[in-house]
Amino acid sequence: MSTQPRVPDAPPAERRPMTLPRLAEMKRLGEPIVMVTAYDHPGAQVVEEAGVDIVLVGDSAAMTVLGYPSTVPISMDEMVMLARAVRRGARTPLIVGDLPFGSYQASDTQAVEAAVRFVKEAECDAVKIEMAGLSGGPVDKRESISRARAIVSAGIPLMGHVGLTPQSAAALGGFRAQGRTAAQAVQVADDALALQDAGCFAIVFEAVPAAVTEVVMERMQVPVIGIGAGPATDGQVLVFHDLLGIYEGHAPRFTKRFAEVRRAMVEGVHAYADEVRARRFPAVEHTYSIDPAELERFRAIVSPGRPWDAADFMS
Numbered sequence: 204m205s206t207q208p209r210v211p212d213a214p215p216a217e218r219r220p221m222t223l224p225r226l227a228e229m230k231r232l233g234e235p236i237v238m239v240t241a242y243d244h245p246g247a248q249v250v251e252e253a254g255v256d257i258v259l260v261g262d263s264a265a266m267t268v269l270g271y272p273s274t275v276p277i278s279m280d281e282m283v284m285l286a287r288a289v290r291r292g293a294r295t296p297l298i299v300g301d302l303p304f305g306s307y308q309a310s311d312t313q314a315v316e317a318a319v320r321f322v323k324e325a326e327c328d329a330v331k332i333e334m335a336g337l338s339g340g341p342v343d344k345r346e347s348i349s350r351a352r353a354i355v356s357a358g359i360p361l362m363g364h365v366g367l368t369p370q371s372a373a374a375l376g377g378f379r380a381q382g383r384t385a386a387q388a389v390q391v392a393d394d395a396l397a398l399q400d401a402g403c404f405a406i407v408f409e410a411v412p413a414a415v416t417e418v419v420m421e422r423m424q425v426p427v428i429g430i431g432a433g434p435a436t437d438g439q440v441l442v443f444h445d446l447l448g449i450y451e452g453h454a455p456r457f458t459k460r461f462a463e464v465r466r467a468m469v470e471g472v473h474a475y476a477d478e479v480r481a482r483r484f485p486a487v488e489h490t491y492s493i494d495p496a497e498l499e500r501f502r503a504i505v506s507p508g509r510p511w512d513a514a515d516f517m518s
Contacts, residue, residue, distance in 0.1 A: 221256050221297040223329075223360055223404050229256070229437070230426040236438025238428050239446070242268045242285045246443055247292025257428070258296040259331065259440060260286040262303045262370070266452060267444040274369050279306045279317055286325035299362055300327040304370040307332055308346070311353035318359045329360035329404065333368035334394045348397050355402035363398030366391055366432065367410035380410040380431070388415045392422070399425050407440065408432035410457065431457030 229236055238257035241247045242264040250258055264285055265277035279302075286300045300321030307314035314332070321327040332354070334347045354361045366381045382391040391411055398406055405426040408416055413433025420427060420435050429436030441458065444450035448463040478484035493501075504511050 218254065218295045220295050223297075226256070226297070226405065226426050236426055236428060238438055238440035240264075240440070240443045241289045241293065242443070244288045244292040247289040250443070251293040251295060255296050256438070257299060257440075258289060258293050259299045259301060260289050260325075260327070261301045261442065263301075263442050265303075267442060267450045275304045277303045279303060279320060282306075283320055283324050286321060286327055290326045297328045298326070299329045299331050300325060301331045307350050307354075311349055314350040315353050315357045315359075318354045318357065318361075322359055329362055330354065331362040331364060331407070333364040333370050334398060344394070344397070348401050351398055351401040351403060361401075361403050362428075363395070363401075363403040363406040364409065365394040365398065365406060365411075366408050369409075380412065382411045382415045388412070388418075391415060392419045395419055395427075396422060399423065408436060410455070431455060 226236065228234075236257065237255045238259060239250050239255050240259045240261040240263060241250050242260060247258065260282065262274040262277050262282065264282070265271040265274045268285070269277060269281065271277060282300065282303050286298070290298055300318075302314070302317050302321070306317040318330045321330050332347070332350060334344070351361055351363065367379070382388040391408075392415075395406055395408070403425060405428060406423070407428050407430060408419075409430045409432065411419075411429075411432040413435065416427075416429065416432045417435040426437040428438045428440050430440045442450070445454055445458045446461050447465075448460045449465045449468075451465065454460075475484065504516070
């Protein structure tokens with residue numbers, strides 16, 4: 204199987220690579236920040252051309268790309284491989300590598316080592332970690348903040364994640380909105396402010412009541428990216444496969460489909476299969492030609508019952 208080698212397209216002249224100071228300026232100016240996930244080179248090229256600001260190589264790849272039942276099984280090696288492919292396809296967005304479950308929970312040293320892999324091996328601009336689930340208690344909270352401080356102290360830009368944190372969904376009672384009671388809302392606010400104080404350059408709010416987000420935003424000094432957290436955030440993020448209608452698994456209520464790509468893909472493959480079975484493909488325009496004289500010479504050489512040696516015709 205082969206495809207034609209492709210020379211990477213140069214980024215549009217008017218677009219410069221996204222930087223942390225530029226993100227901070229966008230928050231200050233009230234310019235909405237667009238973030239989307241990507242997991243491979245073709246997807247990265249799409250989001251590059253679409254002009255998004257931030258690309259998250261999310262651990263959601265476990266479910267959308269690798270077929271795992273949750274985000275927990277995906278390994279650091281798998282995440283680095285995906286991030287490297289994304290980096291080759293997207294040059295102007297800020298690329299954020301999502302530290303997978305088990306890659307940072309054990310110790311500050313483990314967290315820094317994993318973050319370094321994203322930056323060194325995949326050329327990510329930053330990494331992301333999730334705050335431990337609400338039911339984890341004060342000890343888990345302190346551990347999460349310790350990991351955040353360690354990564355930031357190592358000179359690696361860090362994005363935080365509060366509210367519904369999928370890696371600890373079991374501890375949260377499943378994939379459900381967080382902050383729907385006053386006590387839970389206080390915890391979401393406390394988590395966000397703690398990560399901000401730890402040095403995170405931005406924080407994701409996931410599945411948090413819009414009214415709670417609006418209140419917490421009054422105290423946020425860094426950009427907040429929402430996913431199911433209402434319109435008050437500084438930006439929004441959606442999963443690539445969800446917004447394009449590629450993934451057929453469970454879709455949270457905050458997901459909006461902006462295209463039906465999977466349907467088009469299935470229809471395209473069906474059409475291909477139908478033409479192959481009906482012998483309508485390939486047609487003449489899909490084939491290569493040979494000079495008639497050369498064809499006759501070839502026929503004579505390989506005619507049945509006549510011995511031949513390919514080495515005699517090498518030149």
